[in-house]
Amino acid sequence: MLGRYVLKRKAALVGRRGYRALALESSCDDSCIALLEKLPGEVPRVIDQEKKTLNSVAFGGIVPTEAHNFHQSHIANLTSDFCRRNGITPSNPPDILCCTRGPGMTGSVSAGLQFAKGLALGWNRPLVGVHHMLGHILVAKLPKSEQKHIPEPEYPFLSLLCSGGHTLLVLSRSIIDHEILADTQDIAVGDAIDKCAREIGFKGNMIGKELEKFVDSIPTDLKESFQSIRTNNSDNKFKFQLALPLRGPKHKKIPEAVTFSFTSFLSSLRAYKEKHFKGLEIDLLTKQFLAYKVQEVIFDHILDRINICLLKYGSNKKLYDQASGEMIGVKDFVCSGGVASNRRLRQKLCAELNSKSLRSDGQNERLTFHFPDISLCTDNAVMIGVAGMEIFEQLKVRSDLSIVPIRKWPLNEIMSTGDWIEFQEEEFKRIMAVKGTDDN
Structure with a gap:
């Protein structure tokens, strides 16, 4: 009897399927990407993440045009290498995309947002434009090492x-x-x-x-x-x-x-x-x-x-x-x-x-x-993925592909932008699908 229970338990675990989110962050001088997976009723799990940071020492501080050029030069190759490493292809894309929409430097935000739009269109996947500060708040939901x-x-x-x-x-x-x-x-x-x-x-x-x-x-x-x-x-x-x-x-x-x-x-x-x-x-x-x-x-x-x-x-x-x-x-x-x-x-x-x-x-x-863990305090894509997944699950909305960067975006006006689109129930259930298990 115990053996049958163990086999059934293993089948149930194998049968569960989480949905995956690819997240991008580029609000300032960090080009960031992360892949997260979330099982029903659990907090997101970070599969992989990577970051490249502009060296601003020679400029004596962050120069917006230099930051914009940095993102334009690095975000595509960064994403290409990241996807190759994690087996992400046009035939095996993530389930949703999350990207910083603001607040932040317009040029920097735009570089990541426009690239995320292209991925959403090419992979036919929904995009969630995330408030940067909401990401900082919600990343505290992840387990902390300390x-x-x-x-x-x-x-x-x-x-x-x-x-x-x-x-x-x-x-x-x-x-x-x-x-x-x-x-x-x-x-x-x-x-x-x-x-x-x-x-x-x-x-x-x-x-x-x-x-x-x-x-x-x-x-x-x-x-x-x-x-x-x-x-x-x-x-x-x-x-x-x-x-x-x-x-x-x-x-x-x-x-x-x-x-x-x-x-x-x-x-x-x-x-x-x-x-x-x-x-x-x-x-x-x-x-x-x-x-x-x-x-x-x-x-x-x-x-x-x-x-x-x-x-x-x-x-x-x-x-x-x-x-x-x-x-x-x-x-x-x-x-x-x-x-x-x-x-x-x-x-x-x-x-x-x-x-x-x-x-x-x-x-x-x-x-x-x-x-949050020290590595998740500074700007990162994990926090954008966590916030985007929360928005997706709790509010059942995605961003219209007409969205543009918001340089100043009050935290108390997240839903007032007028370009959120409610998911059709079938599409939402498809993304959140949990595979059935054999209880026989």
């Missing part, structure tokens, strides 16, 4: 999206219901970190990561001494002033609109260099101090704004089910985007917010933090 036993976040949850192009605190009630609680009023945190690191003297393509490595290499006792030095004013050993933005008498404790602001970090650093170094190279000890303090205070600013949001929205003004009117609580917190790979930011978030929650009953309950 958080193996933590289940995926449940709606409603909060997300801190921090990258070179965005800094957002978002309340997500569903895949298409997102409310932006805080946005940046100037530049994004990743952009600020890169520019500050360059001012301090760092060079490279992943300059924010170089800053993090440098700070990590500072001896612990030296970092502890740096931590004790206050920079609210210049009355300190290094005569360096770096205060938290949007604080002080002229700013309300709880403003009408909560925002991040990062330009003052760069201006403070430039003024300091001009006054104390006048074009000379910064000595090692000062470089260590500046690197440590800039990273630390930038992250303190992020935490300060999150705490203000918790005060502003924690009185159940936002956290209710609009359909039933019942109060609900937030128990999950996602941190994603390129800057989310910074382990110091992760430590500070957990330490500061660990005992807080937005429970509707007023009870304290620790937030569960979700940090």
Whole structure:
């Protein structure tokens, strides 16, 4: 009897068929491709992925025209090699295609989107145009190597999206219901970190990561001494002033609109260099101090704004089910985007917010933090595939092939573009088909 059960179980497993998605991401300077498979009721499985990144060191930063040319030069060959490696052919295509539609640099997005349209047309497969930031949010649903036993976040949850192009605190009630609680009023945190690191003297393509490595290499006792030095004013050993933005008498404790602001970090650093170094190279000890303090205070600013949001929205003004009117609580917190790979930011978030929650009953309950694997924090095609598959399954829609890139696409307006097409039930079932099993 046991033998017959094992054989029947094996037959059932063999009979199950997941659908496959080929995903492309090209919103900035990374040409990315991934192949994912999803079985019914399970999270997507990453079969393969690859990325090529433009080397922008010679340009001193990302130049949109150079990024566009980079994608045009590499995305076709990258896809050709990738498909050959994974057995993807015109007679064995993926079931759906997912591609970044925006937000992002128009030229970069266009290179990937137009190529994806060609594949969709040539293979006769549906295309899902994906919101880049939704990808960053939903990639947290994948199993994490460092958080193996933590289940995926449940709606409603909060997300801190921090990258070179965005800094957002978002309340997500569903895949298409997102409310932006805080946005940046100037530049994004990743952009600020890169520019500050360059001012301090760092060079490279992943300059924010170089800053993090440098700070990590500072001896612990030296970092502890740096931590004790206050920079609210210049009355300190290094005569360096770096205060938290949007604080002080002229700013309300709880403003009408909560925002991040990062330009003052760069201006403070430039003024300091001009006054104390006048074009000379910064000595090692000062470089260590500046690197440590800039990273630390930038992250303190992020935490300060999150705490203000918790005060502003924690009185159940936002956290209710609009359909039933019942109060609900937030128990999950996602941190994603390129800057989310910074382990110091992760430590500070957990330490500061660990005992807080937005429970509707007023009870304290620790937030569960979700940090995607480091490799999935920076731009990648896996996150685009995950988001595209969610849109396909939950909303049963695809994109019309007339879609164009959207440079600025509010996260709370994903479905307002007017070019989504509902799947016919037969086509949807065909893609989601599960082969029958022999129970005899």
